[in-house]
Amino acid sequence: MLTLLRFALSTALLLVCSNAYSGALYAVKQTNVDTILVQIDPQSLQLTEIGPLKTGISGGGMAWDPVSQTLFMLSGTLTRAELFTVDLSTGEASSVARIFTSRLNGIAYDCIRELIYAVDWDGGLLSIDPSSGAVLGGWGVSDPAGDHGFSGLAYDHYQDILVGIRVEHEWDTMGEIVGDLYSIEWHIGGGKKLLYDNPQPDFSAEGLAYDPENNLY
DSSP: OOOHHHHHHHHHHHHHHOOOSSEEEEEEEEEEOOOEEEOOTTTTTOOOEEEOOOOOOOOSSEETTTTTTTTEEEEEOOOHHHHEEEEEEEEEEEEEEEOOOOEEEEEEEEETTTTTEEEESSSSEEEEEETTOOOOEEOOOOOTTTTEEEEEEEEETTTTTEEEEEEETTTTTTTTTTTTTEEEOOOGGGEEEEEEEOOOOOOOOOOOBBTTTTTBB
16 A cells, blocks of 8 residues: 555646656856856757846846746845746846845755755755745754754755755865765754765765656755
8 A cells, every 4th residue: 555655646746746857957157257047958068058147147047937037036135036937048137036035045846846955054944835925834954063054945846855065065074974965854853864975075965856767966
């Protein structure tokens, strides 16, 4: 019975989130003049500039909604955070709402629950209404080492889990946590489990995306 239920749940998640994906990665390129949306080919890793966002971004990240075909972007500064949608043809960002919290780093879109998740620099996890930008709930992500930093976040709808990638903190002089992947157990009020211990401490961990077609982060 457990196997059947698990298969049924996986099938339901697949059906809800099975709309066509863009087939590309998107990122933000900062220059001295502008902030530009770029498209990255997931096979060749070639970058193609699309156009200026026409807004600044600090921290935060980007997340794709496969159902509505919407690219969301979050800027999380020391003074305020703001949620945007991004035009894939021009690169221009349009504000959805200001979010009255700060220091957000990492964003993921949950296509099952139709929610955006973001992590803050102090270890909190927030759920955000994508249509209004309203913060709906928050959890702590406990860590016995006392460090909470994630520099990227992604939602894996096949396993119904959030995955975070770790950023280096001041005390981590050897870079031992940089690039480590964790599943974040927000279903049960926080906590996390190590998925991948990155063996390359010089790996720059900034941003995370999930590829459902190839089951890759």
